[in-house]
Amino acid sequence: MAQAPAAPGYPPQAPGYPQAPGAPPPQQPPQHPAAYAPAGSKDLKCSSCGAPLTPQGGLTLITCDYCGTATSLGTGGWSVIQKHFMLDNRIDQQVALETGGKWLDQGILRRNVAKNAELLEATLRFVPYWIVPTSVTADIQGLKGTGQVNLGGGQSAGHTAAKIGLSILAGAAAAAAAQRGGRVQMNQPQPVRVRDRINVFYNIPVVGVRGYTKYQPDDGYTFNVQGKTAYDKKKTGGVETLDGDVAEQEANQFAQSLAQKYAEKEARKRVDTLESFVPYFQQSPGELLHAPVWFVRYNHKAKKEMFILIDGNASKVIDGERPAASLW
Structure with missing residues (x-):
């Protein structure tokens, strides 16, 4: 398993939020008995198959190399993550590059960007994400018709x-x-004061590897969680599967900050001037998802190194960098 590099932490703890309302029971993977060990343990055994687990380099989220059971370090020690899923990779490198190339050339001020790009890397990894269902109800006030x-x-x-x-x-x-x-x-024009309430819901993915900041969607991208299956090591096809070091509680806090950003963006669509935005959050229990992600790194005209992140399950661009304008 790949060791997670060190990097700055996530934003500080967000304000508290009420408990989530009842929801339909999610798809459940095979259940394993909870297995705890002291937080300082260095040699553990997988509770599912008995294979040795050896935490390294501050990792707190480990997937068994043999059976794929995920184990997490919490305040009570090491325990099995009961909800561990995955998405299948459905594209090869050629399709990933074609998908990224089409995205590079989008826009009236971009032409032949992909053709002029120098490919540096195209790597597929199964990356752990905490999927955090988050609802936001926000009372907004603003002015409309101000011009x-x-x-x-x-x-x-x-x-x-x-x-x-x-x-x-x-x-x-x-x-x-x-x-x-x-x-x-x-x-x-005579502005009209608007008072409204918005309700939005997001299945927010939070990358479980600290330091993989480029793998973190920040514009509302979501994975196709409807197509998930219980994690099966055999389905990775030997592709590198990353362990992690971001705890579920920390992911929940970060997801709340992203949900506020997305909801405020939605609120600004309804008024010309947003004067007040008061959000209320509800989060349901999250789950761990290993998603196939293609990381493409390239040079644009040998001037600047950029990247593209591609969802290997949906064949869509998650995020990336591209020149603002390139016509020749």
């Missing part, structure tokens, strides 16, 4: 462009009227 363009509110490019276009047309019409000696009459 302001919300550049940071998460609105679609088309919607923002339409607002900018209308402002430009209005200004041009006023200038033309002034040149003709006509009277310019500008109707100032």
